[in-house]
Every structure is written in structure tokens, then in C-alpha cells.
Amino acid sequence: MAELNPDAPMPEKGLVVRGLRMAFGDTVVQHDLSFYVAPANIFVIMGVSGCGKSTLLRHIIDLQRSDVGDICFDGQRLINDDPAERAMLQSRIGVLFQSTALWSSMTVGENVALPMQLHTQLRPPEIRDQVAFKLALVGLAGQESKMPSELSGGMQKRAGLARAIALDPDYLFLDEPSAGLDPITSQRLDALIMRLRDALGVSVIAVSHELPSIFTIADDSIYLDNESKTAIAHGNPRELVENTPEPRVRAFLKREPIDEPARESA
């Protein structure tokens, strides 16, 4: 269960977000966000367009900062000003952006090797072995010398995943992983994400509004509400769809119209 008692002691393992407020200038995107992501769980951030899902992801991985609230990985605050400690925490985080963001001038193998070259002392043969291992994990064995432009959209996502797990992270962040993929490729990617969670014991935090994907992969979730600007539901989406008392959450999870005037920003 994702809901977090703000007065509870900090858990030693897992990701804790406590009392987070996110804003652009005077415009508050979300406030009072408190939740817990358990180790080796797949946690999905849900909500309609513009509710603040990507902004939340950016705060958790420290690309954006807030003056209000705490974000802690395994009991340690991510946001602190000790560069060595920050680098250590950052190395435990893998990220797959929506755009995949592979370097187009580098081969697939060079893309996956890059984080190891930048952040580890591994020697070239060890890096080569690790690249081969990570590509095999995502079903791209032997594709090292391909250029990203030679891969299909689904294969590019998998190459992006191989790069995201290059440093054996404890936490893997995925921004709309299925965006732009056909249903079959999307289903395969879901299966891969669950396999990686099981094989590596990694906690996965994904932003998604793809319902089939949410119902398949999520152990736990949070629903960010566009109206009240805070989370109005926490829990397993398969249980929420049956039990939530919140009409907007039910409408989202059942793809049903809602009586209230919709205020989605396209």
C-alpha cells in the first residue's frame, strides 16, 4: 500500500516521498504528496494529462527541486549538497526517458557502455562483458554494433532500458515507457519490465496512463488529481478500479465519462 503516515519513522529500505509540494513559480502543480515505494515493487504514477506525473518524476530524480517536502532513498535524502554522496545516490538510479534519449551518433553498445565508462573503474573487457550481459537481459543479444536508427521503436526502448540498468541500479524510473508503441510491442515491454524487476530486484517507478499496462505491471500506484492538486488514491490499480470511492479515479481506470466538467489540459 503506497499511502504513508507522515508521522511514521523513515523506513530503512525503499523510496519515501513526504509532504512534497511542486510548483512552477506561483502555480502549484501538486501539494502534500506522501507515498512509499517498497523494494522490488513496480509503482505507477497515474493521472490525466497535465496533472504533474512527469514533474513528480523529475523531482524524485533531482532534475527539479522543491522547498517543501522530503525525498529519501533507503532512508537517505537524495537532495543534499555533498557532491560525493549525491553522485553515489545518483549511480543507484536508472532512468528511461519517454524519448529514449539514445545518442544517435553512438552504437547501441557504446550507448550502454557510456554510464560504465563515466561512473565506474571497470576496464574495457569488463565493460564489454557487461554490455553483452545487459543487452541479452533486454533481448538484444549481439546488437552492440547497430546504430539506434537501425532499431525499431520497441528495440530502441529495450536498448534504453539496457543503458538504464547499466550500473545495476536499485531504482529504475520510466517515463511513459509504452508511449508510441503498438499494443503487441507494448505488452512485450511490460513483460520485460516485470522480468527485470524479478531478475534484478529493482524497484520500478513508472509514469503511465496506458491502462492495459498499468493493470499488468503495477503492484502499487498513486493517482494525482488535476482538480484538488494532490493524490486522491493510493494502492493496487486492480483493487482501486473495484473499490475506490473517488469518481475521477474510477472514471480514469474504467475509461468512463464523468459527470463533473472535465478540466484536462489536452
Ligand SMILES: Nc1ncnc2c1ncn2[C@@H]1O[C@H](COP(=O)(O)OP(=O)(O)OP(=O)(O)O)[C@@H](O)[C@H]1O
Ligand atoms: N517548465 C515548465 N514551466 C511551467 N509550467 C510547466 C513546465 N513544465 C510543466 N508545466 C506545467 O506543469 C503541469 C504538469 O505538467 P507535467 O508534464 O508534469 O504533467 P503530466 O501529468 O506529466 O502530463 P502528460 O501526461 O501530458 O505528460 C502542466 O500544467 C504543465 O503545463
